[in-house]
Amino acid sequence: MSNFNRRNLMPKMISILFALTIWMYVMSEINPRITTNEQNIPIVFENIEEVRQMGLVVKGNEDYTIRVRLSGRRDAVQRVSRDEIKATADLLGYRAGVNNIPIEVSVPNDVEVDFSPKFIRVELEEIVSKQKPINIVVEGTPRKGHVLGKITYEPTVVWVEGPESLVNAVEVVEATIKLAEEFQNITTEIPLRPLNSRGEEVQNVWLETNRVVVTLPIDQLKTVEVNPLVEVTGATGYEVSSIAVNPSTVTIRGQQEILDTIEYIETEAIVINNVSENITRSVGLKLPEGVTVVEPETVDIVIAVEAIVEEIFEITRDDVVFNNVASGLRVDRSEMPEVLQVKILANETVLQAVDIKDIKIIVDMGGLDENQYTIEPVVDLPFLVQRRARQIELIPKTINVRLIRE
Known part of the structure; x- marks a missing residue:
């Protein structure tokens, strides 16, 4: 070594030591080492689709997280954002059941990383x-x-x-x-x-x-009458006095275009012969296709019968009514029976409705002149009695009367 180099060695070493001291001071005071902790960093599972294709999936919906510690120079540590800390766990290669899977953490920059826990327990379940x-x-x-x-x-x-x-x-x-x-x-x-x-x-x-x-489907409701299809005959000496349906109306349901065409519902047809007492029969309803009944599904046909009886009403000859007698003539009743009988054959209900005051025996004398006549009178009764009676008979059928001058 030359004398020149030997003469400058000491100053050089002093300069280097001084520079190193300055650098250490700057680094420790201006950019010191620091440590920060980040909590609840989420763990991302790798190869989750590949595991799913193998028929496995992570059981439950737990959010797996870890705590991460970053150490290094302040400027390097502070440049690391939370989103840049990546924690992963590779699921590939594990089987169904509980598995301890290691965690890997990566961060950018020259930063030391420590984290906890190092493993997570993950249960894989079959799909x-x-x-x-x-x-x-x-x-x-x-x-x-x-x-x-x-x-x-x-x-x-x-x-x-x-x-x-x-x-x-x-x-x-x-x-x-x-x-x-x-x-x-x-x-x-x-x-x-x-x-x-x-x-x-x-x-x-x-x-x-x-x-x-x-x-x-949304059905319409409609209430209609029930029409009974029943054929009934009474036994000898009896007649059917009434046929009723209970209930007389039912509520049906169906599409509007169908219900608009329906005015009544018929019962199933039944035939009953030789009835001698009141009876009730349950029958079904004849429902068109697409129509149902709300309730009930059956109705009762109530048939009432009554015994046919005979009753005789007596009318005096003075109560016989002569109509249309010609002017100047009068009726001589002396040859008439003192009492005329009206025999009515009907059921008890009809006969109970008959009042003797309502029975009229009428003789039409129109167009007849002075003379003697044999005439068949007419028996006049209230309309319902006349219609429902089995037989109406006048005894005697004819009478002898004389028209004379007044």
Whole structure:
């Protein structure tokens, strides 16, 4: 070494030591080492799709996190944002069950990293598929005077796929349709929700289809009379006094275009012979296609019969009415019976309605002159008695009368 170099060695070493001291001072005072902690850094699972293709999935919906400690020079540490801290766990290669999976953490810049925990316990569960029934819930009501028809929907079942425990928790797959006084048929597509036994939606399962097509007929209501189809004959000495239906009207339901054509509903036809007492028969209704009855599905046909009896009413000859007697003539009743009898054959109800004051024996003398005549009088009775009586007979049928000058 030359004398020159030897003479400058000491100053050089002093300069280097001085520079190093200055650098250490600057680094310690101006850019010192620091340590920061970041809590709840989320762990991202790697190869989750590959694991899913192998028929496995992470059980539950737990959010896995770790605590990360960053150490280094202040400027380097402060340049690291929370989003730049990447924590990952590789699921590839693990089997169904509980697994301890190591965690890897990466950050940018020249920063030392420590984290806790180093491993996480992850349970992998097999993916299964099961068919579950679809249930349709109808909320609300149709317009007044209308009722819901039979609901149909497609599909009626759906495949549910996911972790075995979650799929097993699905009790039913449900869809809700809401009504607001609709009066026309509804066809709509509504979303499906997988529900557990408590009615809560089960998350993290997949449905084969997320929607269901629902058809909901809305029927009209109409009240119509019941027309009995019955053929009844009374036994000897009896007659049918009335045939009634109970109830006399029923409420039917169906599509409006069908109900508009219906004025009444007939019963099933029945034949009953030789009836000697009141009877009640339950019969069904003849409903057109597409029509149902709200209630009841059957009606009672009430048949009343009464015994046929005979009653004789006596009318004096003075109460016989002679009409249209010519002027200047009068009727000589001396050859007439003192009492004429009116025999009525009818049931008891009819006879109870007969009042002797309502019975008229009438003789029409129109066009007759002075002379003696044999005439057949007419018995006049109230219309209902006349119509319902089996027989009305005057005894005697004819009378002898004479027209004489006054």
